[in-house]
Amino acid sequence: MARISKYTQDTGVTKNDKLLGSDYETGSTKNFSLESISKFLKETNSSGASTQFNFTYGSSSPSTGECTRTSSDGTFTNTTSLKVSKYVFGDEDNPINTALTLLNQRDIVISNLDDPNNFAVFNAGSFVVDSGDSNFYDLAVTHKNSNGSWVEGKIYSINIYPGAGDLSYTHTQSSAATTWTIAHNLGKYPSVTIKFSTGAEYDNNNALGGVTFTDANNLTINLAAAESGVAYLN
Numbered sequence: 001m002a003r004i005s006k007y008t009q010d011t012g013v014t015k016n017d018k019l020l021g022s023d024y025e026t027g028s029t030k031n032f033s034l035e036s037i038s039k040f041l042k043e044t045n046s047s048g049a050s051t052q053f054n055f056t057y058g059s060s061s062p063s064t065g066e067c068t069r070t071s072s073d074g075t076f077t078n079t080t081s082l083k084v085s086k087y088v089f090g091d092e093d094n095p096i097n098t099a100l101t102l103l104n105q106r107d108i109v110i111s112n113l114d115d116p117n118n119f120a121v122f123n124a125g126s127f128v129v130d131s132g133d134s135n136f137y138d139l140a141v142t143h144k145n146s147n148g149s150w151v152e153g154k155i156y157s158i159n160i161y162p163g164a165g166d167l168s169y170t171h172t173q174s175s176a177a178t179t180w181t182i183a184h185n186l187g188k189y190p191s192v193t194i195k196f197s198t199g200a201e202y203d204n205n206n207a208l209g210g211v212t213f214t215d216a217n218n219l220t221i222n223l224a225a226a227e228s229g230v231a232y233l234n
Contacts, residue, residue, distance in 0.1 A: 051102050052159045054089045054113070057150055062136065065089040067158075069150060076110075076120035076146035082139045082158075083130060089155055100127045100137055104185040105169050107144065107161040112154050120146035121161050126185060169233040176226040184233050185217045194221065196229035 010017060015035035023030050055067035062068045067084040086097040104126045112118035122141035130136040169184040184190065192211050195201045210222045221231060 051099075052157050053084070053096060053100065053103075054155055054157045055084055056089050057152065057154055057156050059150070059152055064092055064135070067156065071150070075149045077143050079120070079122070079141060079143060079150075082141060083136050084127075084139070084158070086135055086137060097127075097129075097137060101185060103127065103139075103158065103160060105167060108141075108158055109161040110156050110158050112148075112151060112156055114154060115148075115151075118148040118151060118154075167234075171231040171233065173228050173231065176228040178223045178226050180221040180223075180231060181218075182220065182231060182233070183218050186233065187216050189213050189216060190219075190233040192219070192221065193232040193234075194229060195232070196227045198227075198229075 013034065015033065017034050018031040019034070019037070020029060021032055022028070055062075056065060058066050058068055059074065060068065062083060062085060064085050064087050066089075067082055069079045069083070070081040071079040084100070086095040086100075087093075088096055103124055106124055108122055108124050110120050110122065121144045123144055125140035127137045127139050130138050167186045167188065167190075169182075169186055169190070171180065171182045171184070173180045193201065212220045212222065214220065219233075
């Protein structure tokens, strides 16, 4: 075999061009098309995008590396929740359950990796451990925009929607209390506006209530008297 430098350089690279390499399992030499390599890198997120999670979609109970949805008719429009494996497609060794929290309270886009025109944008709640199987996580979603429907057996990526604006969170305090404990998972120290059930409204600069930031994802509101209502975090 000639030295690599002796071969003519291909100036017109296409997806059908082939490379030589070794098969991991057998050790034998094989050729690999650029198209197949590109597909592998895309499906396994080998580039390491920190907020992209790829899963194979199935309409029945999911297995490792898979996801499913709750929907009255299989469409994106009527999808109200997702169930996803704590392992992404192609990697059964590294759980991503902690990384999934990056999508909490965000607008997310879910897209078919084989067809970019098959997508949906949802507003997400918080990922919580599935009550029936700790290897899976559940996420309530609210439909915002979409094109097409779920396609069985296709690999979908879940990612933060690039058009999403600043993060916000709404906390509802149903029972009257002097301390409201809020896990907002916004990754920042937000401004806080409180609207009591009586209709009175205050912000965190008001002397009525004190806001204590536990960290960038949790805070408490301390009130002089027990109140119920809503806290808006921005």
